[in-house]
Amino acid sequence: MSEQPSVLLGYLRAMWVIRHFEEALDDLFGRSLIRGTCHLCVGQEAAAVGACAALRADDQINSTHRGHGHFLAKGGDPRRVMAELFGRATGYAGGRGGSQHMAGWDIGFLGSNGITGGGIPVATGAALSAKLQNTGRVVVSFFGDGATAQGAFHEALNMGSLWTLPIVYFCENNLYAMSTPLRSHSAVSSIAERAAAYGMPGVEVDGNDLLAVRDAVATAAARARGGEGPTLIDCRTYRFLGHSKSDKREYRTEEEEAAARRRDPILRFRALLLEQGHASESELAAVEEDARNLISEAVEFAQASPLPEGDPSAKVYAP
Amino acid sequence: MTRELFTSWALREAMAQEMRRDDRVILMGEDIAEYGGAFKVTEGLLGEFGPQRVINTPISENGFVGVAVGAALTGLRPIVEIMFMDFVTLAMDQIVNHAAKFHYIYGDGVTVPMVLRLPAGGGRGYGATHSQTLDSWFISVPGLKVVAPWSPADAKGLLTAAIRDDNPVIFIEHKLLYSVKGPVPEGEHVVEIGQANRVREGDDLSIIAYSKMVDEALEAAEALSEVGVQCDVIDLRTLQPLDDKAIVESAARTGRVILIEEGVRQGGVMAEVACRIMEGAFDYLEAPPVRLGGGFAPIPCAESLERSLMPSAADVIAVAQQILA
Ligand SMILES: Cc1ncc(C[n+]2csc(CCOP(=O)(O)OP(=O)(O)O)c2C)c(N)n1
Numbered sequence: 001m002s003e004q005p006s007v008l009l010g011y012l013r014a015m016w017v018i019r020h021f022e023e024a025l026d027d028l029f030g031r032s033l034i035r036g037t038c039h040l041c042v043g044q045e046a047a048a049v050g051a052c053a054a055l056r057a058d059d060q061i062n063s064t065h066r067g068h069g070h071f072l073a074k075g076g077d078p079r080r081v082m083a084e085l086f087g088r089a090t091g092y093a094g095g096r097g098g099s100q101h102m103a104g105w106d107i108g109f110l111g112s113n114g115i116t117g118g119g120i121p122v123a124t125g126a127a128l129s130a131k132l133q134n135t136g137r138v139v140v141s142f143f144g145d146g147a148t149a150q151g152a153f154h155e156a157l158n159m160g161s162l163w164t165l166p167i168v169y170f171c172e173n174n175l176y177a178m179s180t181p182l183r184s185h186s187a188v189s190s191i192a193e194r195a196a197a198y199g200m201p202g203v204e205v206d207g208n209d210l211l212a213v214r215d216a217v218a219t220a221a222a223r224a225r226g227g228e229g230p231t232l233i234d235c236r237t238y239r240f241l242g243h244s245k246s247d248k249r250e251y252r253t254e255e256e257e258a259a260a261r262r263r264d265p266i267l268r269f270r271a272l273l274l275e276q277g278h279a280s281e282s283e284l285a286a287v288e289e290d291a292r293n294l295i296s297e298a299v300e301f302a303q304a305s306p307l308p309e310g311d312p313s314a315k316v317y318a319p
Numbered sequence: 320m321t322r323e324l325f326t327s328w329a330l331r332e333a334m335a336q337e338m339r340r341d342d343r344v345i346l347m348g349e350d351i352a353e354y355g356g357a358f359k360v361t362e363g364l365l366g367e368f369g370p371q372r373v374i375n376t377p378i379s380e381n382g383f384v385g386v387a388v389g390a391a392l393t394g395l396r397p398i399v400e401i402m403f404m405d406f407v408t409l410a411m412d413q414i415v416n417h418a419a420k421f422h423y424i425y426g427d428g429v430t431v432p433m434v435l436r437l438p439a440g441g442g443r444g445y446g447a448t449h450s451q452t453l454d455s456w457f458i459s460v461p462g463l464k465v466v467a468p469w470s471p472a473d474a475k476g477l478l479t480a481a482i483r484d485d486n487p488v489i490f491i492e493h494k495l496l497y498s499v500k501g502p503v504p505e506g507e508h509v510v511e512i513g514q515a516n517r518v519r520e521g522d523d524l525s526i527i528a529y530s531k532m533v534d535e536a537l538e539a540a541e542a543l544s545e546v547g548v549q550c551d552v553i554d555l556r557t558l559q560p561l562d563d564k565a566i567v568e569s570a571a572r573t574g575r576v577i578l579i580e581e582g583v584r585q586g587g588v589m590a591e592v593a594c595r596i597m598e599g600a601f602d603y604l605e606a607p608p609v610r611l612g613g614g615f616a617p618i619p620c621a622e623s624l625e626r627s628l629m630p631s632a633a634d635v636i637a638v639a640q641q642i643l644a
C-alpha cells in the first residue's frame with residue numbers, strides 16, 4: 001500500500017501531541033499545579049495513534065486510567081482535556097471527572113475508566129448496540145496487560161465472541177501492571193494466546209511500530225465490521241515514565257529502560273519518514289514544533305478557564 | 320379496563336408494552352429466553368420479540384451488567400434480570416462504579432437508561448445465598464434510583480416508569496409477590512418514581528413499609544382496628560428518592576410510627592426513613608419511632624428459623640401495644 005506523506009505526517013503530529021501533552025502534565029504535576037494523580041502514556045503513543053488511524057470517525061473507543069493518549073488520538077481537543085485535568089469548567093466533564101473519568105461522545109470516545117478492566121464489558125455493550133442497531137460501527141476497547149487478569153476481561157471476551165460483536169479488544173501490553181511484571185501476574189507470557197479460549201484470533205504486534213499497529217487494527221476492524229466478530233490484539237509496548245506520579249520505578253533496571261527508549265515509537269517513525277523520503281528534516285521539525293505549541297496553548301487555555309461552581313449534586317441524575 | 324393479574328404477569332405486561340412502544344428496549348439475563356427466567360417473569364417474550372431483543376447471557380453477572388451499561392450508553396434501553404438479588408454482589412462494580420457514575424462524569428448528554436430487575440427476599444426456604452434483601456446498599460449510591468413495588472398494579476406502573484427513566488433503576492421484586500393477584504390496568508400504566516402511597520388511612524399510628532412487608536403492615540393494621548386503633552399504612556414504593564413529604568406528613572399527623580422492612584434492620588432502609596422522621600417531624604412525635612427488620616444473621620434455611628428472623632404482623636402488633644400503652 002502506498003502511503004500518503006500528508007497522512008504519515010499527520011500520524012507523527014498526533015504522536016507528538018500526545019508526547020508533549022503528557023510531558024507537560026509531568027511537569028505540571030511535579031510543580032503541584034494539578035491535583036490528584038495521573039497515568040502518563042509516554043512511550044506508548046504509537047499504540048493509540050496507530051489504532052485510531054485504522055478507524056472511521058464514527059467508530060467508537062473506550063479507555064482506561066491511562067487514557068489521555070487515546071482521547072487525543074481519537075480527536076479530543078487538547079485544550080478541553082487539559083482543562084479537565086486542571087479541574088476547570090471548560091473541561092470535557094466540567095471538572096467532575098478528572099484524569100481517569102472523561103468522555104467525548106461527539107468524537108466516539110466512550111470514556112476513560114478508573115477501574116482496571118471495567119471498561120471492557122462496557123465497550124462490548126457499545127458493540128452490542130452497533131450490531132443491534134446496524135450502525136456499521138466498530139468499537140475498540142483499550143486496556144492494559146494487568147486488566148487481562150480481571151474477570152471482566154474474561155466475561156466480556158466470551159460474550160463478544162459468542163455474539164460475534166463488532167469489537168476489537170486492544171491490549172496495550174507495556175509488560176507491567178503498576179510494579180508487577182507480566183510474568184508475575186499472567187500465567188501465559190503472551191496475552192494473544194488467551195484469545196484461543198474465546199474462539200477469536202489473537203494477534204501480537206510491535207506496539208512501537210505505528211504502521212504495524214494500524215494495519216493490525218485495520219484487519220481486526222474489517223473482520224469486526226464484516227460480521228466475523230472480535231480480535232484480541234496483544235500490542236507490545238513500554239511505558240517510559242512511572243505508573244503514576246508517585247512511582248520511582250524501582251522494579252525495573254536502568255538498562256531495561258534505556259533499551260526501551262532506543263525503541264521510541266516517535267523517533268522510530270520520524271526516522272522512517274526521513275529515510276523513505278516522505279518528509280524533509282525541516283518538515284519533521286515543524287510538525288513537532290506545531291504539536292508543542294498546541295500543548296502550550298492548551299495549558300494556557302486551561303489555566304485561564306474558570307473553576308466550576310454551583311451545587312456538585314446538581315448533575316447526579318439525568319433529567 | 321382493569322383485570323386481575325399476578326404480579327409476574329403485570330411485570331411481563333409492562334415489559335411487553337414498552338418493547339412494542341420502543342424498539343430500543345431489550346432484555347438480558349440468565350435463562351430468560353426459552354426458559355422464561357427462573358421465576359417465569361419473561362415467559363413468552365422471546366416468541367414475540369425474538370432473540371435479538373430477548374438475550375440469554377452466560378453466567379457473568381458483572382460482565383453482562385457491564386454490557387448492558389455500554390448498550391445503554393449507546394442508544395439501547397436494556398432491562399437486565401439478575402436471577403436472584405443475592406447475585407447482584409458480582410455485578411456491584413458495574414452498578415456502583417460504572418452505571419451510577421457515567422452521567423455525572425461523562426457529561427450532560429450521556430445517560431444510562433437501564434433497569435436491573437432483582438428478585439429478592441426470603442420466605443421460601445432457599446437459604447443464605449438465595450433469600451437476601453440487600454436494598455439498603457443501593458440507596459447510598461448517588462446516581463441510582465431504587466424502586467420496590469408491592470401491588471401488582473404498581474409493579475406494572477413502576478416498571479414502565481423505570482424503563483422510561485434515563486437513569487439506572489434498581490427494581491426490586493419480592494419473590495413471594497410474583498404469585499399474588501390484584502387489579503392491574505390493561506393499557507399504558509405509569510406510576511411516577513418517587514411517590515409513596517397511603518394504602519390505609521388512620522390517625523392513631525403510622526406503619527411504614529414497602530414490598531412484601533406491606534402485607535404484614537396491613538394485617539397488623541386490620542387487627543389493630545379491631546381494638547380501636549386506626550393505622551395509616553404507607554407503602555414507600557420508591558426507596559431512592561424517598562418521598563419525604565408523605566413520610567413526614569403521616570408521622571406528624573399520627574405522632575407514632577412503626578417502620579418495617581425485611582432486610583437486615585441494622586443499617587437498613589428504615590434507619591434512613593426513621594432519621595428523616597426525626598428531622599422532619601420530631602416536634603410532633605408522641606413516641607420514638609420503632610424499626611422492625613430482619614435479624615442480624617444469614618437467612619437460615621429451616622422454616623422455623625427463617626420465620627423467626629423475619630419481622631411479622633405479630634411483631635408490629637406487639638410494638639403498637641407498647642407504643643400506645
Ligand atoms: C479494580 C482496580 N484495581 C486496582 C486498581 C489500581 N490500579 C490502577 S492501574 C493499575 C495497574 C494496571 O495495569 P495495566 O492494566 O497493565 O495498565 P497500565 O497501568 O500498565 O497501563 C492498578 C493496579 C484500579 N484502579 N482498579
Ligand SMILES: [Mg+2]
Nearest residue numbers: 144145176177
Ligand atoms: Mg500494563
